[in-house]
Amino acid sequence: MTALRHLMRDPVAAFGLLIVVFAALVAVFAPWIAPHPDDAFESHLLQRLRPPSAEFPFGTDNLGRDILSRVILGTRNALLVAVAVVVAAMAIGVPIGLAAGWKEGWLSEALMRVTDVFLAVPQLILALALGQLLAPGIASAMVALALTYWPFFARTVFAETRRLRSALFVDALAGIGASPSRILFLHVLPNAAPAVLVRATIGMGFTILTAAILGFLGVGAAPPSPDWGLAVSEARQHLPEAWWFPTFPGLAILLLVLGFNLLGDGLRDAADPRLRRSRR
Amino acid sequence: MPEILGASQLVVELGARRGLLRHRAGVRAVDGVEISIAEGETFGIVGESGCGKTTLARTLLGLQRESAGEVRLEGRVVSGLDPRAARRARDAIQYVHQDPGAALDPWWRVGATLAEGLAIHGVGDRAEQQARIAGMLRAVGLDAALADRYPHELSGGQQRRIGLARILLLRPKVVILDEPTAGLDLSVQAAVLRLLRDLRAQFGLTYVFISHDLSVVRRVCDRVAVMYLGRVVEEGSAATLFAEPRHPYTRALIAAAPHLDGRESGPSLPGDPPSLRAVPPGCRFHPRCAHAAPSCATSEPVREVAAADHAVACLRWRVLA
Numbered sequence: 001m002t003a004l005r006h007l008m009r010d011p012v013a014a015f016g017l018l019i020v021v022f023a024a025l026v027a028v029f030a031p032w033i034a035p036h037p038d039d040a041f042e043s044h045l046l047q048r049l050r051p052p053s054a055e056f057p058f059g060t061d062n063l064g065r066d067i068l069s070r071v072i073l074g075t076r077n078a079l080l081v082a083v084a085v086v087v088a089a090m091a092i093g094v095p096i097g098l099a100a101g102w103k104e105g106w107l108s109e110a111l112m113r114v115t116d117v118f119l120a121v122p123q124l125i126l127a128l129a130l131g132q133l134l135a136p137g138i139a140s141a142m143v144a145l146a147l148t149y150w151p152f153f154a155r156t157v158f159a160e161t162r163r164l165r166s167a168l169f170v171d172a173l174a175g176i177g178a179s180p181s182r183i184l185f186l187h188v189l190p191n192a193a194p195a196v197l198v199r200a201t202i203g204m205g206f207t208i209l210t211a212a213i214l215g216f217l218g219v220g221a222a223p224p225s226p227d228w229g230l231a232v233s234e235a236r237q238h239l240p241e242a243w244w245f246p247t248f249p250g251l252a253i254l255l256l257v258l259g260f261n262l263l264g265d266g267l268r269d270a271a272d273p274r275l276r277r278s279r280r
Numbered sequence: 281m282p283e284i285l286g287a288s289q290l291v292v293e294l295g296a297r298r299g300l301l302r303h304r305a306g307v308r309a310v311d312g313v314e315i316s317i318a319e320g321e322t323f324g325i326v327g328e329s330g331c332g333k334t335t336l337a338r339t340l341l342g343l344q345r346e347s348a349g350e351v352r353l354e355g356r357v358v359s360g361l362d363p364r365a366a367r368r369a370r371d372a373i374q375y376v377h378q379d380p381g382a383a384l385d386p387w388w389r390v391g392a393t394l395a396e397g398l399a400i401h402g403v404g405d406r407a408e409q410q411a412r413i414a415g416m417l418r419a420v421g422l423d424a425a426l427a428d429r430y431p432h433e434l435s436g437g438q439q440r441r442i443g444l445a446r447i448l449l450l451r452p453k454v455v456i457l458d459e460p461t462a463g464l465d466l467s468v469q470a471a472v473l474r475l476l477r478d479l480r481a482q483f484g485l486t487y488v489f490i491s492h493d494l495s496v497v498r499r500v501c502d503r504v505a506v507m508y509l510g511r512v513v514e515e516g517s518a519a520t521l522f523a524e525p526r527h528p529y530t531r532a533l534i535a536a537a538p539h540l541d542g543r544e545s546g547p548s549l550p551g552d553p554p555s556l557r558a559v560p561p562g563c564r565f566h567p568r569c570a571h572a573a574p575s576c577a578t579s580e581p582v583r584e585v586a587a588a589d590h591a592v593a594c595l596r597w598r599v600l601a
Contacts, residue, residue: 172383175343175375176397176450177367186396190387 006270013266019259027076034069041224049242059244062234063224067244070226071252077227078256081142081211082204088146090153090200094189097157102165102184112158118151124213131219138227141220145207156199160192167191194268201264205257212253228253281318283352284486285340285373285454288314290349292332292339307556309335311510312349314583317454317503322480322487324501324518326494326533328553332510333490334378337456340488341375342366354453371401374452378459380443384431390442391427397449416445419482421475437468441475448483456488461496473500494537498522503589506530509553509564512583516590526592526601528569563595571600 008014031037044064052059058067100111118126127144134140164170165188173183214220215229223230228249235246290313296306309332317323325333338344340351342358345366351359358369377383384393394416395409403409414424420441431439440460447455460476461469473496480487491497497504498518505515506529514527525531529549536548551568554560560567566576573596581593586601594600 168377168379168382169385171343172375172377173385173396174367175341175377176447177371177400178396179400182400187385187387191385 004270007266010266010269012262013270016259016262016264016266019255020263023075023079023256023259026072027079030073030076034066034072036066036069037073039065039069039073039226043224049238049245051242052244058248059242061231061245062238062242067231067248070231071228071248073226074228074231074249074252075256077138077221077225078208078211078253081138081145082207082260085142085145085149085207085211086200086203088142089149089203090196092146093150093153093155094157094196096150097154098161098184098189100154101158101161102180102188111154115151115154115158118148119155121148123148124210127210127214128217128219131214136219136222138221138225141211141214144214144219145210149203149207152199152203153196156195157192160195161188164188164191198264198268201260201267205260205264208253208260209257281320282355283316284319284354285488286316286352287340288350288352290314290336290339290351291347292335292344293347294335294344308347308559309510309556310339313507313510313512315505315512315515317486317488319453319486320480320484321502322489322500324489324491324497324504325507326490326492326497326504327507328492328533328549330553330556331507333507334458335510336507337375337458337488337490340370341373341456342370343375371450372453373456374447374450374454375456376440376443376447376458376460378462380439381431381434381436383443384439386431388430389427390429390431390434393431394427394442394446394449397446401450412449413445416449419448419479420445436464437472440464440472444475444479448479451483452485454486454488456490458490459492460489461491461493469496476500494522494534506533509556509559511564511593513565513594514592516587516592520587520590524587524590526586526590526597527565527594528571528600529565532570571596 007017026033042065044060046064047060048062048064050056050060050064056066056068058071061067061070096111096115100108100115126148127141130144130147131140134143170183170187173187211220212227212229212232215227216233218233221227221230223234231249232246235242238245290310291308292310293306294309296304313336315323325336327333335344339346342363345363346359349359350357353370353372356369358366361369384390388396391413394413398409398412403412413427417424417426422438422441422445426434426438426442431442434442457476461472464472476487477500479485489497489501501518503516504518504521505512506521506527507513508529514521514525514530521530522534525534532549549568554564554567560577562575562577562579563569563572563581566572569576576595579595581595583591583593584597586592586597
């Protein structure tokens, strides 16, 4: 709770948190908030490409669907992808980073070289290739993103573990007879947590962005599901006349990515106990 | 008093690496050290930075593996074991780090850190842990409420007391104190030294006191060993060693120590200690020694008894006396 209070004292981070919490609430209650929840799958060709108005605040798209409703419904997808991908990437990357960082030797070298190979390939290209290999769809995009994002966690955890391995308090723990697994899981991992947390939060924003790009390129979500990247892609043929069509989904992407990035920065400062203010 | 901790012909080689194609020789941070520490005394180890004091301490503790030689603890030989077994065999020795703040996990409340040591040593019962911790915090002169704080919320003196409490909870017999007064102002320093004295009496401890602060060593130590480049060059009771230093290095150290009463201190030693990668032949100190003779560069000094409880390793100590 102290971390949260500290976070709220930082206006920029608080703004980021506000955006993320708002997006999460929208995602949870999407079907009830959206003025036209059926527009996820229904089309109304008679009212296609209407500019923003009182009835359709964000206008309508090429199939006459309310863009506001689709932006709201798309939040769920975006957050789901972000959380699932980051959790999966952490599940792969964190143990690899820990194992490679703790001991030197061939295993560590092998793990880090594999990580380097994954890092050397541009993420988007690899995700595109994997997305094509598996059947296009939101699930394969998620698998592709998780498989391309874990090296960042492995690298981060590796660097932190290496740094902490030689820290004095680790030495002191070894001195009083703590077992390596106790040191690793109870001391090194929590101390590496801020870096991982920051990586994860920024990674959420990054994943949303990449998922939108994949959607835009046709490897991610398939029509007619309400996906922001897909919406921007579909809007291309109607530019510049229907400016509202790509603008609002694009703004949604921008806002959520921004929110995650601001929150990530704020979390790093708030989670570090050395920066916390004393409670006395 | 019988010996509680001793070492003979102790050699510690650091950084040796055996690769597929090339072998890299290590440096001998500790090279043939003989010490014998009696039960209940405070044994000082002094010397410049990099002379191998800390390596010696870590080796005695079992965190650093000895390359050759023997370590004895309470009459048993505890050397030649693999690292984990060595540490377990030397449970009666504990080490207090030079920087007590950095030796505490910044994420753990002080109380949790203290309880952890007990848990590792088989005291799992929460109530007993709490009782022992509260008692120990009182013994080191701290308020029990401090257990709820994080390490960075404590002052340097408090951190040092916590560091002591942490290892005293494990009921050691020998405590290695690495620069226990470094970075403390004089009033706190005096308080810490007083506390150390009281704790020694209360828990029946033996101290190995590593420091380069000669004035402190003179005040608190019963016996002192002076180290230079991985070797003990002079050893004796603190009284005789400071009154009649025999080795030119010891003399130079004592002369160079600053005085608080405004007396001019003597000239400091010329130059830095040579690198361990290029140890001078003959007497290791001869390039910096004011009294070096040509023979010093060729033959190695051996440890000679200069007086009762006073040994020196210098070729010319008789001449210089």
